[in-house]
Amino acid sequence: MTPQPSPDDSAWEAKRRRAGLAAFFVATAASFAFFAFFPGLPHVIDWGAIITSLAVGGLARWAWQSHLSRRNATHPQN
Helix, strand or coil: CCCCCCCCHHHHHHHHHHHHHHHHHHHHHHHHHHHHHHCCCCCCCCEEEEHHHHHHHHHHHHHHHHHHHHHHHHHHCC
């Protein structure tokens, strides 16, 4: 039998979701800015740069959410 979710669980999930979204947008913007402004690269954003930036954002979201989950598992009161 699965345990019933407590109200604290939904608050934790909402916090984790917001943190994941923030990590996604920050990493996507940073990657996009890298392709746009790094010296030596053509200053044209193509589909490859857009897809790569989205992939970097997704990877950052996954990494940050797993970090938060791992930290919550070891320190549940935080």
